[in-house]
Amino acid sequence: MMNPWFIDPLHITIRLALAVLMGGLIGFEREQSSHAAGLRTHILVCLGATLVMLLSMYGFADFAKLDNVRLDPARLAAQVISGIGFLGAGTILFTGKSITGLTTAASLWVVAAIGLAVGAGFFYAAGLACLFALMSLFVLNILEKKYLRTKKLRHFKLEALDAPGMLSKVSALLVRQGHDIQKLSVEESSNQVESLIAIQMTIRLAKGAKVSQTVDDLHHLEGVRSVACD
Structure with a gap:
């Protein structure tokens, strides 16, 4: 011992x-x-x-x-x-x-x-x-x-033209891909060249969806100038 x-x-x-x-x-x-x-x-x-x-x-x-x-x-x-x-x-x-x-x-x-x-x-x-x-x-x-963790919340910020129907086009694209928009806000964006709006959204991505692909799809929408995701 x-x-x-x-x-x-x-x-x-x-x-x-x-x-x-x-x-x-x-x-x-x-x-x-x-x-x-x-x-x-x-x-x-x-x-x-x-x-x-x-x-x-x-x-x-x-x-x-x-x-x-x-x-x-x-x-x-x-x-x-x-x-x-x-x-x-x-x-x-x-x-x-x-x-x-x-x-x-x-x-x-x-x-x-x-x-x-x-x-x-x-x-x-x-x-x-x-x-x-x-x-x-x-x-x-x-x-x-x-x-x-198949569905994660992501925060997106878009700058787009202040044109009629712009918000509807963004929402329609996301819904069509199976994403769920949890929160959405729109503000005027300061730009001396063209009239822009800042769209902020909290999205629950669809199962299997990739953030990079979603960002790319939003960026290619007509009238969208920039897309950021964190």
Whole structure:
């Protein structure tokens, strides 16, 4: 049985290597999806959490020999769990129309917990959590894209001639292609050469529709001067 106040270099190496491996697996999925926190960030978080757990459990062995000293290995671990929130918050972006980065922030929190578990020698739970996290991020991401995100909201901005029937032509084209117009607004556009209007629309694209093709179709409408989509 391992001495509770001593851990040999082999066990240290195994635990830190496992932290790099498990954190790297989850980080690799985030990297493939081009998210803010990728491979290196997840490895560093998991590795750091493991080191903190090792330090909490075995780094203060000398103090255990002193009178009236009580050691609580969970104290440093608790600081990791609360402190990782600041790093996760940095990956969350609010663009004014949507919030992104929540899944990446959650994955950072999970790899921190995995790192703590590895550092504590709780290998089975760490490995199982890593497996479930990979399933959530990779497998469910594929299913979500295939079945739950077939129709996305897109914001279009057009500049077109201020002519009778222009708005009807734009709407008719979109409806004919199966798109659903959620919001629509029209404003005058300042132009000294010709009279233009600015049409802003929020559209739920039809299943299988490509944004580039929709932009191209709108741009080729007679009287449309420019099309932008975000």
